[in-house]
Amino acid sequence: MEKILIVDDEAFIRENLERILTEDGYRPFSTESPEDAVRQVNEEEIDLVFLDLNLGSTSGLDVLRQMKEVDPGVLVIIITGYGTVESAVEAIKMGAYDYIKKPFRADAIRLIVRLALETQQLRREVRKLRRESKDPNLLDESEMVGSSQELMQVYRQVREVAKHETATVLITGESGTGKELVARAIHNLSPRSDKPFVEINCGSLPFNLLETELFGHEKGAFTDAKNRKLGLFEEANGGTIFLDEIGEMDLNLQVKLLRVLEDRKIRRLGGTRNIEIDARIIAATNRDVKSALEEKVFREDLYYRINVFPIHIPPLRDRREDILPLLDFFIHRFSRNFNKKIREVSRDALDLFKRYSWPGNVRELRNVIERICIMQNEAVILPEHLPTEIWGGAPMTESGLSFEIPSEGISLESLIEDIEKKYIEKALEVSGGNVAKTSRILNVPRGTLRYKLGKYNLDSE
16 A cells, blocks of 8 residues: 655645545555654655645755655655746756646546556666666675674665765775675665766776776877777766775875865866766775774875765674575575576584684685585585585695604604694584584594594594
8 A cells, every 4th residue: 555645734735635545545644844754754665745835934845855865766746836836847857756736636636646656666667677687697785695783784874875876985894795785786776776887996907097097088198098088987977986995096096086076076187177077986995994094005084085974894704694694695596507406505514604704705605605506416515515714624735734854754654643633623623523523524434533533532522
């Protein structure tokens, strides 16, 4: 049942509209308070608003502006009682759906409501189709998988800042946590979603190339500039530009970026005129910003200019309850991609996934599942399918073992036994002392393991 909000300071108008809408099966509710109306649009899922242009001392245009700020997609029908429609036309320029003049007839109300709600439904279907038609390997808000409190806070921040299409955002978090994912979600949920999303890694290019990529150049600006090139700021016009790893940007270029943030203008290399740009700027870094400021590798004035709306993504080790839904998501994706029948993770393997610290965060988890889906054909992922680093093993390298032989020689048997004992101890620690799990981790029969536990005087469960 569609929810329709009526905002008018005349009780007769409110009551009349509520009666008409109730008869047609809608769920109307009304208020005479502009502040209450804006609050309800912000907190409730409102399908349609009737808004009077004259609310006593408050202008309906101001209320419309506030409603559009908190929910850019809300449909608003203006009610005007004046002989002219100039204010109503101004309201439509500000984003109102339509207007209707007092006194109005019931059939006119029914028609305009039906058309407005059909428009709202079409908009929702278009947004849904746009999401579904994207390449499934592209990151968008649908892949923000998890339900931990920490991720819920990120969800809330994304939804809130997406409404405000000019607000600059700074996303912080370790490598692999999904900073680009959050940036795309902000863009896709914003009024700019049908405009370009342009991204660049600021740490992947040297100063001169990054400057040209961002600002473009005129023909003849330098030796190889045979044609004019538009920069990424111009390509992102109307949409969003995502500056990943902004902490790696050269200090001289940071000065130019600061000027862009302040003036919303750029100048191509070799150019003589400023070009206005309209693009939301989202920046991200995996660096410790405070340390970067102290080390003078990141400008303090730029930091405060981009840190308008900060979003921090916690590492995966701090939100382990998200591991299971992430596993389900990636198993489904890569099983489908590689035409495999992998369905789930065994309990023992899941314990290992949850114990692991995931230094590479979600990206590392994704890569592990992709590799398993490529290599394995069984329906269930078992501990032996996991990389050695997850169950506690590590490749034997020269950093871990000394290959120097003293003059008196060595006891090869004792050395091998010492290594064997250490690996069994580590596997017992990972498995929580469970012999069955430990035997699977080490790929040895349970009877053999029990013999070695006794041989090295090690305790199991």
